[in-house]
Amino acid sequence: MTSQTKDDDGGFFTEADSVEVVTARNAGARDKxxxxxxxxxxxKLHEAVKEIEPTQDEWFAAIQFLTRTGHMxxxxxxxxxxxxxxxxxxxxxxxxxxxxxxxxxxxxVLGPFHVADAPEMPMGANICLDGKGEDMxxxxxxxxxxxxxxxxxxxDVWQANDEGFYDVQQKGIQPDFNLRGVFRTGPDGAxxxxxxxxxxxxxxxxxxxxxxxxxxxxxxxxxxxLHYIIKAxxxxxxxxxIFDPDDPYIGSDAVFGVKESLLAEFRRIDDPARADALxxxxxxxxxVEHDFVLARNGAGRSDGxxxxxxxxx
Numbered sequence: 001m002t003s004q005t006k007d008d009d010g011g012f013f014t015e016a017d018s019v020e021v022v023t024a025r026n027a028g029a030r031d032k033x034x035x036x037x038x039x040x041x042x043x044k045l046h047e048a049v050k051e052i053e054p055t056q057d058e059w060f061a062a063i064q065f066l067t068r069t070g071h072m073x074x075x076x077x078x079x080x081x082x083x084x085x086x087x088x089x090x091x092x093x094x095x096x097x098x099x100x101x102x103x104x105x106x107x108x109v110l111g112p113f114h115v116a117d118a119p120e121m122p123m124g125a126n127i128c129l130d131g132k133g134e135d136m137x138x139x140x141x142x143x144x145x146x147x148x149x150x151x152x153x154x155x156d157v158w159q160a161n162d163e164g165f166y167d168v169q170q171k172g173i174q175p176d177f178n179l180r181g182v183f184r185t186g187p188d189g190a191x192x193x194x195x196x197x198x199x200x201x202x203x204x205x206x207x208x209x210x211x212x213x214x215x216x217x218x219x220x221x222x223x224x225x226l227h228y229i230i231k232a233x234x235x236x237x238x239x240x241x242i243f244d245p246d247d248p249y250i251g252s253d254a255v256f257g258v259k260e261s262l263l264a265e266f267r268r269i270d271d272p273a274r275a276d277a278l279x280x281x282x283x284x285x286x287x288v289e290h291d292f293v294l295a296r297n298g299a300g301r302s303d304g305x306x307x308x309x310x311x312x313x
Contacts, residue, residue, distance in 0.1 A: 019046045065208055072207040078112070082209045085109065085255035086218075100236075103145045104295040107240050108257045111227060113166040118156060118180040126194035126279070127181040130174060133162035133196030135280040136266075140291045141189045142230060149189025150294060153232035156182050157193065159225070164201030185232075194278060197266065197286045198224040200249050213254065220254050223247035228292070235294040242290050264290040 013021045022042050029035035054062070072079035084090045090109050098107040121127070128135075142153040158180040160166050167174040183191050205213060205220040213220055225241040241257060242264040243250060250258060265288065269275070272283040 015050075019043050022046070065212070068208040077204065077207075079207050079209055081112070082203060082207070083212075085203070086209055086213060088256045091256045098239075100295050101145055101299045103293055104299075105238055105240060105292045106259050106261050107238060108259060108262065109255060110229075110239050113160075113168055114156075114158065114227065114229070115168060115177070115180060118158065118177055118182050120154075120182040120184065121193070123183055123186070123190075124192045124194070125181060125183075127157065127159075127179050128194065128196045129178045130161075131281075135275070135278070135282065135285040136195045136197045136288065137192070137269075137278060137285060138195055138226065138288045138290070139190070139192040140289050142185050142191060142232065143189055143291055143293050144235070145293055145295060145299070149185070149187065150232045150235065151185055151187045151189060153185040153189065153191075153230055153235075153294070154182060155185070155191050156229040156231075157195075158227045159195060159198045160201055162196055162199050164199045194280075195226070198226060198244070200224050200247055203254050218254065219249070219252065221249045222253055222255060223249040223258065225257075226288075230292055230294065232294060235296055236299075238292060238294055240292070242288065264288050 011017065011021055011024075019042060023039045026035055026038050026042075029038070069079045069083060081090070084093075094107055094109055100106065138157075142150045142155070144150055158166070161174065161179060165174070167176060167178040167180065179195060181193060183193060185191055200221050200223050202220040203222060204210065210220055224244040224247045228238070228240050228242070230238045230240075241262055243258055243262055244266050245263040246266065250263075267287045268284060269287050270284045275281075275283050275285050278285065
């Protein structure tokens with residue numbers, strides 16, 4: 001038997017030198033970014049294992065959890081995204097990639113229920129197609145960071161109904177494109193549409209991620225919100241929500257999507273004449289007024305740098 005000698009690939013594996021040995025083996029990676037990422041991931045993972053000191057059974061349980069998570073993934077269900085969401089990683093990645101200059105509206109996660117090609121509607125139209133729920137008027141302005149109105153901004157809005165379901169979750173029950181619409185601002189930058197007051201709802205919790213939440217003593221609910229994607233020529237696109245601050249889950253969103261600047265006031269308006277003028281049914285309605293501020297392409301970010309990617313869009 002020939003004796004082994006230490007080579008140039010990091011040497012022999014030991015508990016003390018585990019990170020150095022593994023990362024040295026990756027030194028020949030053709031993609032520099034991949035090598036850098038794997039160095040960080042390897043270092044942090046090994047640090048966690050050394051701190052936790054899992055038993056063999058505990059480590060195998062972790063492997064089984066990831067295996068079950070993969071088995072839950074298909075064309076319409078992505079359990080790994082759900083795992084990223086409940087660990088706060090999705091929101092952290094969103095925050096890093098959407099740093100804004102001072103005064104610009106903050107972003108939040110897209111969510112799984114956006115539908116492309118929702119119909120463009122006349123300003124003030126009602127996006128509720130089935131007539132169910134508590135009537136709501138939503139309006140505001142799209143502005144730049146100098147407070148000037150932005151014309152020709154496209155506002156893509158969508159929401160869950162008053163039972164906490166999106167239309168794509170209730171095919172055959174809700175009409176297609178129920179509670180969805182696209183609006184375009186005029187010279188004044190104003191937007192306005194009618195809808196219904198949304199309700200909190202649970203993220204899918206019938207899989208391994210839901211069981212993990214239960215084991216951690218956490219609930220699966222998201223507080224009531226409306227989704228927006230806002231685009232305008234010369235400005236960075238904004239993907240965001242507005243939230244009902246009085247929702248019971250406003251302080252414990254399962255996916256950490258709530259930011260203080262995205263809280264909007266949902267005011268009950270008891271005015272039968274105004275409700276009738278809006279073609280609302282009950283003599284009262286909810287009113288939400290919320291402005292959005294877009295950052296210009298290439299504007300300085302909140303960390304003091306300039307987004308080089310934005311200038312090439």
